[in-house]
Amino acid sequence: MTPSARVQSAITILDQIIAAADRKGAPADRIIAEWARNNRYAGSKDRRAIRELIYGAIRACGPIPETGRAAMLRYAEVEPEVAQLFDGSNYGPPAIGTKEIPALGGVAAPWVVKRLSGSWVSGDEAEALLDRAPLDLRVNTLKAGRENLDLELEGEVLIAPNGLRYPSGTQVEQWPAFVDGRIEVQDHGSQWACTAVGAKPGETVIDICAGAGGKTLALAAAMENNGVLIASDTDRGRLSRIRPRAEKAGAGMIERILLDPGKELSALDAYKGKADAVLVDAPCSGTGTWRRNPEARWRLDKSELLRFAEIQSRLLRIAAALVKPGGRIIYVTCSLFNEEGADRIAAFLASNKQWQATPLNLPIGRPHGAEGAQGTRLTPFHDGTDGFFIAQLTYTQ
Numbered sequence: 302m303t304p305s306a307r308v309q310s311a312i313t314i315l316d317q318i319i320a321a322a323d324r325k326g327a328p329a330d331r332i333i334a335e336w337a338r339n340n341r342y343a344g345s346k347d348r349r350a351i352r353e354l355i356y357g358a359i360r361a362c363g364p365i366p367e368t369g370r371a372a373m374l375r376y377a378e379v380e381p382e383v384a385q386l387f388d389g390s391n392y393g394p395p396a397i398g399t400k401e402i403p404a405l406g407g408v409a410a411p412w413v414v415k416r417l418s419g420s421w422v423s424g425d426e427a428e429a430l431l432d433r434a435p436l437d438l439r440v441n442t443l444k445a446g447r448e449n450l451d452l453e454l455e456g457e458v459l460i461a462p463n464g465l466r467y468p469s470g471t472q473v474e475q476w477p478a479f480v481d482g483r484i485e486v487q488d489h490g491s492q493w494a495c496t497a498v499g500a501k502p503g504e505t506v507i508d509i510c511a512g513a514g515g516k517t518l519a520l521a522a523a524m525e526n527n528g529v530l531i532a533s534d535t536d537r538g539r540l541s542r543i544r545p546r547a548e549k550a551g552a553g554m555i556e557r558i559l560l561d562p563g564k565e566l567s568a569l570d571a572y573k574g575k576a577d578a579v580l581v582d583a584p585c586s587g588t589g590t591w592r593r594n595p596e597a598r599w600r601l602d603k604s605e606l607l608r609f610a611e612i613q614s615r616l617l618r619i620a621a622a623l624v625k626p627g628g629r630i631i632y633v634t635c636s637l638f639n640e641e642g643a644d645r646i647a648a649f650l651a652s653n654k655q656w657q658a659t660p661l662n663l664p665i666g667r668p669h670g671a672e673g674a675q676g677t678r679l680t681p682f683h684d685g686t687d688g689f690f691i692a693q694l695t696y697t698q
């Protein structure tokens with residue numbers, strides 16, 4: 302494909318991504334993969350270049366653009382060599398018209414930017430949300446140690462006890478250590494969220510929103526496969542992905558429990574008042590993960606944020622029912638909106654007087670939230686991680 306033809310293909314795919322974002326349809330990655338399946342003439346170099354163009358354009362547009370062409374015109378403003386490829390050649394995009402208006406730039410739609418700034422995320426902090434994320438690995442201590450792992454490339458040693466960092470886009474899926482479960486791909490901030498649980502061998506720990514088990518696997522390693530570790534979620538598909546991952550990681554201790562939305566406690570009844578720790582890795586808007594998923598900015602809506610806040614508060618109440626006296630809840634969200642983080646903790650503490658927020662003393666991040674209801678915030682700009690809010694609540698009875 303010529304460079305111009307790649308730009309035109311990227312524009313066509315962006316049109317589909319924009320339409321899908323509008324109706325909350327398939328994510329960008331899936332749309333790009335499907336296009337590649339249906340257009341076999343595009344070789345691997347073409348596919349890589351088209352993907353770069355698409356993600357460059359997505360990052361360059363703040364609010365959702367009207368069309369793929371407007372999005373690419375906006376990208377051409379920040380990457381002038383892209384502008385030269387609007388050359389009207391065969392299969393390429395028509396030349397840029399004098400009256401054509403590119404899509405708007407910026408971090409996100411104005412209402413989102415306002416909310417971020419109300420949550421103390423603005424300027425460099427906000428812009429860094431759109432950086433390219435590096436590739437972070439966690440060494441699975443059930444199978445290996447960071448010191449004696451012989452990997453294809455030497456990574457940067459991170460301050461997380463088992464973390465290694467590689468440049469964005471490093472392909473690790475074929476590495477023998479990945480194939481046999483000695484390493485997992487996990488953001489450095491996410492590794493600290495797991496460490497914050499302080500899970501120890503012999504404890505009873507519930508990962509109530511376990512998803513496909515990214516954090517559960519780290520908890521199993523911290524517990525040295527010894528004790529009770531429950532992975533629960535309301536999403537059957539995600540939960541079912543834990544089994545093969547746990548097998549590969551040698552994390553035999555994980556027990557999976559599918560929850561019924563709205564009746565979560567009934568499936569967890571046997572653990573009421575028994576858990577040493579409950580990890581609530583709550584469903585959220587994901588504003589802290591835009592580096593990996595920049596198109597998520599185009600999918601946010603206000604009513605969904607309200608719905609997330611309700612679920613987050615409900616999950617905190619459910620977690621509280623599971624914890625034994627002296628136990629703890631670790632609340633984690635990969636959103637940087639206060640209403641999904643610090644505000645949820647303040648609201649919980651206001652009506653649960655036997656609980657208190659306890660500092661986590663992590664060697665990363667900054668305290669965040671109101672006096673007496675503080676957690677730790679990690680951000681791409683300050684910590685080089687995805688954005689997270691992590692709070693520890695302890696039950697004194």
Ligand SMILES: C[S@@+](CC[C@H](N)C(=O)[O-])C[C@H]1O[C@@H](n2cnc3c(N)ncnc32)[C@H](O)[C@@H]1O
Pocket residue numbers: 509510511512513514515516517533534535536539560562563565582583584585612
């Ligand atoms: C942030 S994701 C979890 C990611 C996962 N812990 C990981 O590290 O890969 C939030 C999860 O919460 C789940 N969820 C949503 N509502 C829930 C509910 N009422 N009870 C339990 N899990 C819920 C979603 O299905 C989703 O998998």
